[in-house]
Amino acid sequence: MGVTKRQIFTERQNDLARFFKVLGHPARVTILQYISNKNACICNDLVSEIGLAQATISQHLKELKSIGLLKGEVEGKSMCYCLNVEKWTEIQNELNVFFNTAKSNCC
Amino acid sequence: MGVTKRQIFTERQNDLARFFKVLGHPARVTILQYISNKNACICNDLVSEIGLAQATISQHLKELKSIGLLKGEVEGKSMCYCLNVEKWTEIQNELNVFFNTAKSNCC
DNA sequence: TTTTAATATTGCAATATTACGATAATAAAA
């Protein structure tokens, strides 16, 4: 056992769950807050800002990139990460549709 | 290793992540959709509707209850689950604040 | 070219999650 049975759900259900799941870690929430706060994009400051090892931060950034929430660009010898605002808005809208649909059906 | 370091994050960051995490499974997304669709509250239909064992569904319901998204009431020999609309709205608002704050800081 | 700085990847250990069968608990029905 132990395998999530994705095949019994719709693509939309799986996609929604995937978005929620990636956002479902305090380090990733914090990374997103930090990057958006700095306006300018951020790279390794996260390591000193958040108390996690460089390898760990890098993994979390990878997850956030995997759903398109972050864009990373090479900037000299470091990486410049910034919010992908289009995707950000798209996901926010998706989640609101999910919430509003449920609410309107229910009550 | 393997333990999420919650102590290095704020309560709000942990709370947000917790909401996202609970919603981050396709079975739980599906359960919420199903319950809200039926308007009337639902209990064991979920087991036949979704292709998961009764014990598994029960665990997922427990998770959803743990963040207050569902209310469960005894109804004869079965349980009647329904959306906790106040909590639903509250969480939706929290998530929107998170999304909007990031967006307005960033761009 | 060699060094340095920043980031990514690999490999591993610890922990958490997912799922299910078996069983317990609960309440109505017989």
Add this chain to the structure above:
DNA sequence: TTTTATTATCGTAATATTGCAATATTAAAA
């Protein structure tokens, strides 16, 4: 009281996630 139906909990196996040290990669600087 006994049976039946429904839901919860326990125990366990499989898988996934988290975190870090060590190492690789990459590009500027010396």
